[in-house]
Structures are given as C-alpha cells and as structure tokens.
Amino acid sequence: MEHSLATFLLLLILISIEFISSHAIPNQDISYMKFVHNANDQPIQEKYDYIVIGGGTTGCPLATTLSSKFSVLLLERGSDPNTYPFVLNEETLSYVFILEDDGQNPIQRFVSEDGVENIRGRVLGGGSMVNAGFYSRGHREFFETAGVDWEMELVEKAYEWVEETLVSRPNLSAWQVAFRNTLLEGGVVPDNGFDLRHLMGTKTGGSIFDNKGNRHGAVELLNKANPKNLKVVIQATVQRIIFNGLSAVGVLYSDSKGKLHTALIHKKGEILLSAGAIGSPQLLLLSGIGPKSYLSSLKLHVVHHQPHVGQFMTDNPRFSRSIVFPFQLLASSAQVVGTLEKNIHLQSLASPLPFYPLPSYGLLPPQSTSITPSLVVFVGKFSNVSSKGWLHLNNSSTDSKESPIVRFNYYSQHDDLSRCVRGVRKVEDLLKTQTMERFKTQDLEGNKGFQFMGLPMPENLWNDSSVEEYCKNTVATYWHYHGGCLVGKVVDDNYKVIGIKNLRVVDGSTFSDSPGTNPMATLMMLGRYVGLKVLQQRSS
Structure with a gap:
C-alpha cells in the first residue's frame, strides 16, 4: 500500500508541473513524419x-x-x-498516467511479481x-x-x-533553488553549477524540455x-x-x-x-x-x-519523503541532483496541492474559494543495485503484446538496504538545514515542524534494522x-x-x-x- 501512495504522490506532482528553461529549442520538429507509415499500409x-x-x-x-x-x-x-x-x-x-491502458496509449502498465507498479513506454x-x-x-x-x-x-x-x-x-524554479541550497548546506558538495557530466556533489542537469515546456x-x-x-x-x-x-x-x-x-x-x-x-x-x-x-x-x-x-533483471528502488506546505509553491520538476558516494542520487519535485472544501450547508460563505497548499517530495535512488531478478514469458500467452512476468527481488541483497538507509538518513539531515527551517510551520502549542505524508519515519534513525524495514515497506520504482x-x-x-x-x-x-x-x-x-x-x- 505504501509504495502505491508514494507513486500517487509523485504522479500528483507531475500533473501540475510547469517547466521553465533558459535557452529555447524551437517547437517539436516533425519532419520525420514524412517517412513514418502505419503497419496496416x-x-x-x-x-x-x-x-x-x-x-x-x-x-x-x-x-x-x-x-x-x-x-x-x-x-x-x-x-x-x-x-x-x-x-x-x-x-x-x-x-498518460491517469489514462486507462487501452492497449494503444503511450504507456503500458505492469505490476512486477514484487507487487510494485511500473510502466513501459509504448510510443x-x-x-x-x-x-x-x-x-x-x-x-x-x-x-x-x-x-x-x-x-x-x-x-x-x-x-x-x-x-x-x-x-x-533549465532556469531553476524557486523550489529548485531552495533544494540546491539545501543540498549544499547539507554537505552535498562541491557546487558543480550546470553540467551534463556525472559529478559528485550538487549540480543542475540538462533537460529535454525547452523554455515553453515542449518535449x-x-x-x-x-x-x-x-x-x-x-x-x-x-x-x-x-x-x-x-x-x-x-x-x-x-x-x-x-x-x-x-x-x-x-x-x-x-x-x-x-x-x-x-x-x-x-x-x-x-x-x-x-x-x-x-x-x-x-x-x-x-x-x-x-x-x-x-x-x-x-x-x-534489475530495478532501481525509489525512496522518498513527502511534505505538505500550507502555502503555494510554483510547480517544479527535478532540475537539480545531489550525488553522494556509492552513486546515491537525491532529487526533489514540488507542486501545488489544490484543496476544495466540501459543501458545508451554510458553514462557509457562498462562493468560498479553494486553498492551495503545496506538496514537496524528496526522492532518491542508487545506481548500483546488487539485487537481481528474472523475466519469464506469460505462460497463458505467447503474444508479444502481453507483458511478461517480471520479478526484481528488491532489497534481497543487504548492500541495497545499506544504500537505502544511507540515502534516507541523508534526506533527514537535509530537512534539518537552515534553508529548510524557514519552511517549517508552527502548531498551536508553538512547536515547529513539517507535516509529512506517508508512512512515518522510524523514531530511531540510527537503528539500522528499523530503517531497513522502512525501506522495504516503502519500496517503489524509479522507472x-x-x-x-x-x-x-x-x-x-x-x-x-x-x-x-x-x-x-x-x-x-x-x-x-x-x-x-x-x-x-x-x-x-x-x-x-x-x-x-x-x-x-x-x-x-
């Protein structure tokens, strides 16, 4: 259930993302369509x-x-x-994520034998x-x-x-600037600026979206x-x-x-x-x-x-931490990455999270408007995965249109759990930085903190087995x-x-x-x- 919630939250962010980048590539060039033909013909x-x-x-x-x-x-x-x-x-x-899979749309859904939802491109x-x-x-x-x-x-x-x-x-959105500062303040150094190469530390990566959001x-x-x-x-x-x-x-x-x-x-x-x-x-x-x-x-x-x-067969498991802010942030896709030792990568996304009050039968004034909090998700993965799985044909069908049966065996090797534990702990460290301090909210008793969504983090983050269990219970795919x-x-x-x-x-x-x-x-x-x-x- 938890990985389904994590996937839902991440997809919710994608719904309202508006991408901004600095130098333009013209809108999609479809000259290739001159030599594209339908198989029927x-x-x-x-x-x-x-x-x-x-x-x-x-x-x-x-x-x-x-x-x-x-x-x-x-x-x-x-x-x-x-x-x-x-x-x-x-x-x-x-x-593409909310459409029913009709066998034609650009994404083919499948669920691995591990019970983790996943997708394939079909376009x-x-x-x-x-x-x-x-x-x-x-x-x-x-x-x-x-x-x-x-x-x-x-x-x-x-x-x-x-x-x-x-x-x-890309031109960095306000949240991506804050996330970049959080990484640097949290010790994910050096600051590599903008770079297309893989580098340890913090950097702004490239994008295949132009300044108008065109892919x-x-x-x-x-x-x-x-x-x-x-x-x-x-x-x-x-x-x-x-x-x-x-x-x-x-x-x-x-x-x-x-x-x-x-x-x-x-x-x-x-x-x-x-x-x-x-x-x-x-x-x-x-x-x-x-x-x-x-x-x-x-x-x-x-x-x-x-x-x-x-x-x-290998899949990179995703670990994440979701926070609700009581104010609106402009939507932001992942533009910045922090890379730790052992090729652990941290990114973040942000999105408005519209809330529409239910009919109140006179409790609220007429024409009451929605409020717009925001959802921020810290996501991470590691490149080198030790756990291996397999792919078998679907025994009931030898039609290549049917997805085969796949098991990735997430976290079956302890090395993977160790990397997840390190990544989760680093995310928690980032939440303690001065940059993130200004995003905390205060309750009626004067206590400042974050409003998290999803499975709560173990109380003792230095208990390896507790964090390992958290990793296994929240496993999702990075696709x-x-x-x-x-x-x-x-x-x-x-x-x-x-x-x-x-x-x-x-x-x-x-x-x-x-x-x-x-x-x-x-x-x-x-x-x-x-x-x-x-x-x-x-x-x-």
Whole structure:
C-alpha cells in the first residue's frame, strides 16, 4: 500500500508541473513524419539492409545513424507521439498516467511479481517521450564495468550529437533553488553549477524540455536520418525473429488488424533488437533463444540454448519523503541532483496541492474559494543495485503484446538496504538545514515542524534494522529497470547475440548498472555509438 501512495504522490506532482528553461529549442520538429507509415499500409514482404526492432530511446538514434549509408526499417509497436499531444508538453504529461491502458496509449502498465507498479513506454520515441526529461551522462563506473571496450572519444561525440539537438539548460524554479541550497548546506558538495557530466556533489542537469515546456525526445533524432534510406513503421508489433539455422534473416510482425508481415535482411545485413529491458528478452525467448528446457516446456521451438536470457533483471528502488506546505509553491520538476558516494542520487519535485472544501450547508460563505497548499517530495535512488531478478514469458500467452512476468527481488541483497538507509538518513539531515527551517510551520502549542505524508519515519534513525524495514515497506520504482540481455552473458562486447549471426541487442537490457542519475542520456548515446561502430565494422 505504501509504495502505491508514494507513486500517487509523485504522479500528483507531475500533473501540475510547469517547466521553465533558459535557452529555447524551437517547437517539436516533425519532419520525420514524412517517412513514418502505419503497419496496416505495408506490403506483406520487404527487404532491407538493417531492421531495428523498437523505435524508442535507443532505437531512434540507432536507425538514424545506420540510414546514412544503408536501407533501414524501424519497427515501433506504438503510435507516433503526435497522436497523443499531451506527451509533448510537460504540463500535460501526467495524463498518460491517469489514462486507462487501452492497449494503444503511450504507456503500458505492469505490476512486477514484487507487487510494485511500473510502466513501459509504448510510443515512437519510447521512454524519452513519457519521462520527466532530466538529462545527465553516465557515471565513470558504468563504463568501467559494462564489459565493453569503449572508444571514449566516440562516446563523447555520440553524447554531443544527441545534446546539440535535444538538450536545454533549465532556469531553476524557486523550489529548485531552495533544494540546491539545501543540498549544499547539507554537505552535498562541491557546487558543480550546470553540467551534463556525472559529478559528485550538487549540480543542475540538462533537460529535454525547452523554455515553453515542449518535449524534445529521441523521436526528433529521426530528423537527422537520410529520408531516402529510412522507413519507420508504427503500430507494428514484432511477434518473433526469423532464423535460418543460427542466422537471423528477418522478422515477423503484425499490424493493428492482426495481419502478418515479413521483413527480411539483405546479405551482410543485421537485425538490431532495441525493444527495451522488458521487450528485448521477451522477444528473444519468443523467438527460441533462451534456456532450452524452459522454452521446450512452453512448446516453443528452440533455436539456440541461451540460459541467461531474461536473467539479472534489475530495478532501481525509489525512496522518498513527502511534505505538505500550507502555502503555494510554483510547480517544479527535478532540475537539480545531489550525488553522494556509492552513486546515491537525491532529487526533489514540488507542486501545488489544490484543496476544495466540501459543501458545508451554510458553514462557509457562498462562493468560498479553494486553498492551495503545496506538496514537496524528496526522492532518491542508487545506481548500483546488487539485487537481481528474472523475466519469464506469460505462460497463458505467447503474444508479444502481453507483458511478461517480471520479478526484481528488491532489497534481497543487504548492500541495497545499506544504500537505502544511507540515502534516507541523508534526506533527514537535509530537512534539518537552515534553508529548510524557514519552511517549517508552527502548531498551536508553538512547536515547529513539517507535516509529512506517508508512512512515518522510524523514531530511531540510527537503528539500522528499523530503517531497513522502512525501506522495504516503502519500496517503489524509479522507472530505470534494466538487464535481461547482459553484455558477457547474452551479447558480446559488440552487442552481438552470442552464438547467433546477424543479431544484436542494443538497449538497456544489456546494462548491469543504471548509468548515472537518469539512463536516458546514455541510452540515446548508445544508439548513436553502436550505429557508428556497425558502419565502421562493415566498411572494414
């Protein structure tokens, strides 16, 4: 119950956020729509040099990069974001959370076996079209432990390629200024000012929202594509990958009417799976790549025994503290981050919390207006999660539209609890700063304090077991889940599926850690980076 309340409070904040940033990027450029097509209108069979499955945060820059020299088909199960204009502006973002999941809207809901509510992007542009827009590059340890021999100069160029099109520097709202001062006063130093890099201390990060609150997600990277070489097909649900022996040769996808289409690759071509940490392992399993005994038990044809597909699933648990102020604050999304040792990240959001008095039958004067207190939430996560889970197919259905069964095993490893305990204690320290003192209210007896919402904090914060129990009782997602197709387990250091020709997985399912405060920047970088590496390898 407690994690549901925490999620509700966070989404309530998103409802009324108004984003402000300093230098403008023009309103969304939808030039890419010239080569976006509906799956219903596509031929029964086509052939391309490259097929990218998943038009999300990684798939869009990947397909764009490959199109510079080769023909590319990009398949996306969702619609284009213009169909749902509320995802294009920060003020109306929360609508995606309150809509019923009709199988078409931009977010697909699921509940893990842990009982924690979660979401998946289902729209061209993926998670970058439904998130809070905070942009920050990955941390050093991510690159050191990813199992990839990175060309760091190419990594830098790939980040810059993304940033020149999508990223703005935000003007801090009044609450974000106060939160920044709170972090610094609370010892989260140094003060790094504005920076897109991952840094210890306090900093203002980038945003993919412009000064009018318009979103510039990964979908706009398609505008950099060669329009003669790229076809984007939406409402195209890939059912499985087609193999000839141990070589991937094409994909079978269905349109919104259930009609099947086949897309094949030319000689020397490849299929690149970018369906995300849920979709990519699911599609590999449905296509016959996974544990032999498990696939056989589901009567699925086994193409290749791969015991690690769907394993090592990880989600970054969110801890939070919610406070009601008896006065109005302007809405504010997360623009500032404080990063502690062990990559513990702290952010905060604020929102007006309108209150409308119920009919009073003469108790209140006619035309009584509402009062507007505010809700402030301190939120935290840690990048390096030790607890690992798994993903299985839904035994009742082998339809890729159905969400698979996922368990993340939150806090099953004590290291994670220790990080949560440290983060919770730091939040409590921040609430004792002089900056926060002026936000306290006084009761009739003269006692000053905060009005908290949610499960009360343990009385003794230095009792580890009490705080650990608090962490477990309030667990919620930060929506940064990853794993299922790890480098060194399922794919090699070039993201090629081990034991299979012409098939790569390029997305967050290959991550063993979540890069930095928010993985979005690194996911877009990865699409560009791998695309450039594929072009290099093919030319040589």
